Amino acid sequence: MSFKLNILGCSSAIPTINRNPTAQLLNVNERFFLIDCGESTQIQLRKYQLNFQRINHIFISHLHGDHYFGLIGLISSMHLLGRKKELHIYAHEELEEIVNLQLKASKTELNYPLFFHPLPENESLIILEDENIRVSNIILDHSIKCCGFLFEEKKSPRKILADAVEKYNIPNTKINGLKNGADWINDNGEVVKNNLLTKPNNSPYKYAYCSDTRFNNKIIKQIKEVDLLYHEATFMHDLIDRAEQTGHSTTLQAAQIAKKANVKKLLIGHFSQRYKDLNDLLIQTKKGFSNVTLSYAGLVIDFQDI
Amino acid sequence: MSFKLNILGCSSAIPTINRNPTAQLLNVNERFFLIDCGESTQIQLRKYQLNFQRINHIFISHLHGDHYFGLIGLISSMHLLGRKKELHIYAHEELEEIVNLQLKASKTELNYPLFFHPLPENESLIILEDENIRVSNIILDHSIKCCGFLFEEKKSPRKILADAVEKYNIPNTKINGLKNGADWINDNGEVVKNNLLTKPNNSPYKYAYCSDTRFNNKIIKQIKEVDLLYHEATFMHDLIDRAEQTGHSTTLQAAQIAKKANVKKLLIGHFSQRYKDLNDLLIQTKKGFSNVTLSYAGLVIDFQDI
Numbered sequence: 202m203s204f205k206l207n208i209l210g211c212s213s214a215i216p217t218i219n220r221n222p223t224a225q226l227l228n229v230n231e232r233f234f235l236i237d238c239g240e241s242t243q244i245q246l247r248k249y250q251l252n253f254q255r256i257n258h259i260f261i262s263h264l265h266g267d268h269y270f271g272l273i274g275l276i277s278s279m280h281l282l283g284r285k286k287e288l289h290i291y292a293h294e295e296l297e298e299i300v301n302l303q304l305k306a307s308k309t310e311l312n313y314p315l316f317f318h319p320l321p322e323n324e325s326l327i328i329l330e331d332e333n334i335r336v337s338n339i340i341l342d343h344s345i346k347c348c349g350f351l352f353e354e355k356k357s358p359r360k361i362l363a364d365a366v367e368k369y370n371i372p373n374t375k376i377n378g379l380k381n382g383a384d385w386i387n388d389n390g391e392v393v394k395n396n397l398l399t400k401p402n403n404s405p406y407k408y409a410y411c412s413d414t415r416f417n418n419k420i421i422k423q424i425k426e427v428d429l430l431y432h433e434a435t436f437m438h439d440l441i442d443r444a445e446q447t448g449h450s451t452t453l454q455a456a457q458i459a460k461k462a463n464v465k466k467l468l469i470g471h472f473s474q475r476y477k478d479l480n481d482l483l484i485q486t487k488k489g490f491s492n493v494t495l496s497y498a499g500l501v502i503d504f505q506d507i
Numbered sequence: 508m509s510f511k512l513n514i515l516g517c518s519s520a521i522p523t524i525n526r527n528p529t530a531q532l533l534n535v536n537e538r539f540f541l542i543d544c545g546e547s548t549q550i551q552l553r554k555y556q557l558n559f560q561r562i563n564h565i566f567i568s569h570l571h572g573d574h575y576f577g578l579i580g581l582i583s584s585m586h587l588l589g590r591k592k593e594l595h596i597y598a599h600e601e602l603e604e605i606v607n608l609q610l611k612a613s614k615t616e617l618n619y620p621l622f623f624h625p626l627p628e629n630e631s632l633i634i635l636e637d638e639n640i641r642v643s644n645i646i647l648d649h650s651i652k653c654c655g656f657l658f659e660e661k662k663s664p665r666k667i668l669a670d671a672v673e674k675y676n677i678p679n680t681k682i683n684g685l686k687n688g689a690d691w692i693n694d695n696g697e698v699v700k701n702n703l704l705t706k707p708n709n710s711p712y713k714y715a716y717c718s719d720t721r722f723n724n725k726i727i728k729q730i731k732e733v734d735l736l737y738h739e740a741t742f743m744h745d746l747i748d749r750a751e752q753t754g755h756s757t758t759l760q761a762a763q764i765a766k767k768a769n770v771k772k773l774l775i776g777h778f779s780q781r782y783k784d785l786n787d788l789l790i791q792t793k794k795g796f797s798n799v800t801l802s803y804a805g806l807v808i809d810f811q812d813i
Binding site for chain 2: 214215216217218240241243244247248264265266270271273274277278281282293295296298299302303305306307308344345
């Protein structure tokens with residue numbers, strides 16, 4: 202299955218000309234999950250030719266504007282462009298009233314069903330699950346209630362070995378059973394073991410998104426060994442007191458979380474507008490965790506390359 | 508006095524990569540008035556190096572998102588960047604609750620005083636007046652309640668003729684009186700007429716902003732002979748039925764309003780996203796009114812050049 206992350210913005214609270222606020226698009230086998238939706242996200246989606254009508258699920262980490270001020274514009278444009286299919290929003294419960302009040306002020310009755318799913322505030326639970334993916338919230342430690350999200354691909358079915366299936370003359374009706382691990386028993390009662398008929402698929406991918414948060418040991422267990430950890434690194438490490446005070450993390454704190462959780466790769470973002478050149482943040486983070494990369498709008502991470 | 512208009516966006520409901528939604532900045536003698544505030548207006552202000560902390564008054568025509576979805580982000584950034592001075596917002600009354608709900612959700616207590624001034628819904632009144640300018644609302648005919656705005660510079664004081672003042676040895680304490688039209692009476696009781704001591708200043712500038720609206724004869728009287736009329740022209744004239752149905756105007760309707768009101772110059776905008784090349788709209792509008800120009804982000808109109 203394809204599993205790709207598109208970065209649409211990487212700034213913290215105040216957008217700049219060159220850095221849009223936070224938004225990411227996760228593509229799991231051509232199903233699209235939007236994670237946070239700062240101002241101008243709809244423009245960023247257009248810019249990178251990502252069709253926003255294909256998004257069916259939107260996850261909002263918290264109600265600071267740099268994570269959701271673009272949502273109402275996106276909802277409106279989806280409506281104006283004729284959307285009919287459902288849209289699901291996972292966010293803290295106050296968001297529903299904010300959106301509905303704005304729709305009411307413009308006398309807009311959406312063409313499509315919009316569902317709000319309130320996030321658990323004190324515990325991590327599965328908030329979305331289907332045949333391909335499981336999404337859980339991660340309790341973060343910010344200045345207001347805030348959740349990260351863990352996206353876990355479900356175990357993929359095994360891949361069929363076409364030659365073997367032909368050799369044993371196995372009917373099509375049995376293929377799904379084989380993919381799920383069944384052996385084959387022929388007319389003579391002979392058993393052909395599944396591992397002669399199939400091979401394992403890729404191991405399921407995992408993506409953990411953690412923004413905004415103080416350094417928080419409690420999340421380690423939940424994000425253990427994910428393929429990719431996005432962790433905010435709003436500040437260089439000399440501003441550790443400012444990070445603590447404002448509910449954010451430094452470069453070295455993000456690195457420490459990545460190391461403790463033994464993740465494959467770390468992606469940092471949510472950079473303070475004070476940093477004109479982000480390379481300093483990258484270099485400092487590398488001191489604590491070597492496999493790290495900077496978020497920037499337009500970056501695409503394909504999980505098969507991690 | 509300087510009197511300049513900066514265009515920040517010109518699209519209608521759906522923003523595109525190349526066209527931001529509506530926002531304009533009017534500079535009257537270095538006092539800055541923001542007119543509408545579509546999504547990304549704060550970025551546009553930065554892009555054109557217009558310091559948004561100098562804006563003290565914001566006018567929102569109506570509560571369709573393409574005219575105000577950027578406001579909450581601008582209010583937040585003003586706060587985060589340490590603003591202390593008052594901000595005044597002139598809008599339909601529902602906006603106050605929308606803004607306050609979002610500030611509450613983020614637990615933000617603004618550093619600066621924010622005042623909401625509800626717009627009159629059924630009549631045109633003076634909504635702001637000071638020593639230099641008078642602003643009135645214009646009742647427009649849209650799908651929801653909607654106001655335009657008329658900005659009228661007040662009559663400027665007359666300009667002193669320095670040579671004459673020296674010739675008659677007039678003391679400094681009398682200069683303001685002369686600027687306001689007083690004659691000069693010397694110690695011998697001789698009267699020197701004001702027009703020998705001063706000359707007229709520029710005639711006061713007038714700017715009328717009309718978006719969004721159907722063709723509406725009723726506004727003619729109020730916008731008569733303004734220097735610049737901004738009138739929406741969402742559609743080419745073949746879509747006159749669609750314009751009527753959605754509460755908008757066509758190119759030729761905008762031209763007709765400009766002609767009937769005998770304005771000096773017409774500025775059209777609020778273009779539907781269906782038009783990739785805006786020259787067709789310009790050419791068609793010119794058939795009805797010759798002194799017309801297209802809105803585009805980055806355009807600056809200096810009223811002394813009209």
